[in-house]
Amino acid sequence: MTVSVEIINIGDELLIGQVVNTNASWMGSMLSNAGFDVRKIIAISDNEEEIEMALEESIGKIDVVLMSGGLGPTKDDITKKVLSKYFQSEMYFHKEAFVHIQELFKARGFQVSELNKKQAYLPTKAKAIPNRNGTAYGMWFEQKNTIVIAMPGVPFEMKTMMENEILPRLISKFQPQEYAELTLMTTGLGESFLAQKIEEIETKLPKDMKLAYLPRPGIVRLRLSIRGVEKQKLEKELQITANQIIEVLGKNVVYGYNEDALEQVLGNLLMRNSLTMATAESCTGGKIAHKITSVAGSSAYFQASIVSYSNEAKNHYLAVKSSDLEQYGAVSEQVVLQMAKGARKALKVDYAVASSGIAGPDGGTSEKPVGYTWLAVAGPYNSIAILHQFGEHRGRNIERASLAALNMLRIMILEDKSS
């Protein structure tokens, strides 16, 4: 069966953008993975009328309404009051809740304040849900076939309550339809080019399977999802379609699964083959090295990086010929190849990647406009350089160049290993 869920996050800070609603995405992900159908996520302010209106729109139409926020001890937190009024409920003193609050405060060396004692009063029409990590208990109401659950908004408290109390109860009550998803991580091709290449697969997707394109700079995620009865069968179906897509796009484009970072995939490849690497960076300014070293354990394969912004540094540390810097300019095939080869030799590594480009916003010419970027990889068998024309935005250019360089290295290692 399909179980519809609506998430209502309460708090002014969400509406004025002071806080990013990470609770919503976390709850959405947990619920979807458990087979629930998340229909809608709403953020509203700590306002009685808004909360009532949101409830009114959902009661009787949605199976489960999950609320978070507004259960704190301060004046701006009104969710409990509004809910007990809405469900025409009295309040009672929940002894266990009070003991729990006392213990929490004792552990932190504080006295329980009057404000916090109030938190032990709960509505009679709700099941009380323990909050292991905080003072605000959760509440579970049922009316007209809709379950309304209120949880605290503090992520740490909400998550523990969700995992230990809410989700197990919901699953045992509904035993929802199974859901499975699989995401392919691609790099090097834009959304519309990917769509053209896999058009045939997309038009013949199995029933109930969906494909979504999720782009970010330099990367497009292809998300396959499916709902049905048997989890294992669904996962198998996803893998079959994923394999068809990988077959068409090739492994140079599809670099991994499910939020794999390119630097992690590359790191695993280097590690598995006991290879070492270095970078020589101009326009990427250290970002390739930063990505590589953001991976735990990268010191096993990453030796060093020379971020040579100045021509002197290119000449001095990477042995780029001054005459070539003069004749071709720093942003040229000749120079980027020498940078990669120079770094490989000086740092005694198996592979070195290099970048030289016009990151912008200034420094472009009609011949070499902003975004004009040479990338190179030098390896034990050969060296290559590729010219890219990225866009106008410095930050995006740096990001795209860094990803493209990492992927060039990944491709070269794969080819070296297979030949």
Add this chain to the structure above:
Amino acid sequence: MTVSVEIINIGDELLIGQVVNTNASWMGSMLSNAGFDVRKIIAISDNEEEIEMALEESIGKIDVVLMSGGLGPTKDDITKKVLSKYFQSEMYFHKEAFVHIQELFKARGFQVSELNKKQAYLPTKAKAIPNRNGTAYGMWFEQKNTIVIAMPGVPFEMKTMMENEILPRLISKFQPQEYAELTLMTTGLGESFLAQKIEEIETKLPKDMKLAYLPRPGIVRLRLSIRGVEKQKLEKELQITANQIIEVLGKNVVYGYNEDALEQVLGNLLMRNSLTMATAESCTGGKIAHKITSVAGSSAYFQASIVSYSNEAKNHYLAVKSSDLEQYGAVSEQVVLQMAKGARKALKVDYAVASSGIAGPDGGTSEKPVGYTWLAVAGPYNSIAILHQFGEHRGRNIERASLAALNMLRIMILEDKSS
């Protein structure tokens, strides 16, 4: 006047938690700052019925409905289709949009595909809103006193459209209540320590003024906001309170205003004083250099960086004594100072910063646990090293170390200039 706004973000990825809805918080923040009253933020799936229902609930009740997402060229993007059906609109070929798409593709060296050509068809009942950074035009409908605006979901495209097209038009149409805010950027002190220091100012804040603490790794933003009648007066009041806070916290802690990046503030300082710099990085792995070079025009003061992950590189490029590496270990005061001094000398710059630490998650010992980090700055007059104990999380340790190093350099330059 109060102008009510509802934000509707469209995309399955938001509901299943694959993407955190940062568009919503950004839009909420922009709109609140401009004096609009954001009532509700809704995330729904790329589903005709859901989109229609959300519109139905808002039309006639809300002044402005801002939608984002579902305007891409691929099959899963249905917002344009649904809106033109809902507003009983025909489609027409928008020549200007097509020329724009062609130009975007030409600049990247690609041919326009049939899919992208389709994006130049727009509903007759909508004003077309240009998209500087992408192929999907925005749309502006009006019905029953409600304005419905559809924008692309790609953050980079949406933000540019919001800033340049949507917000100016909304402000000139509604002229909402005045709102002013001012954010102080601080680094080096945690939230609760800041709160202790400015407690007295906070308890005596002027009427209608609010103070919010917005932490992120290594940085806490202090946002002062106020609503009222006369913008200039509001801004003056904010500045008075801001000055009191700066007085108490000092300029070593308060490094800038309103989302100033520390690397930008530092860059301005270097530029203004015609100084040059370099970095020698171990645990930060290139991130300090990346931050520095993310600033446009940084090539004027940034020379180079040696990311010396291996001891060999520390010795070879930075002249760190092998005997000291052996005796004290790479993560030590002795070594980090030699790295900074070595980089300053080898790269012939005015200032050099250096890092050496245990970024984690592995590599810690009881004496030097994960997060144990030495940072150093070498300048024309003196050199200093400071020990930090960061946390357990690799990414956050790298970020915090990078910011702390940048701030150390900023403080040293300020002191050198004032003495």
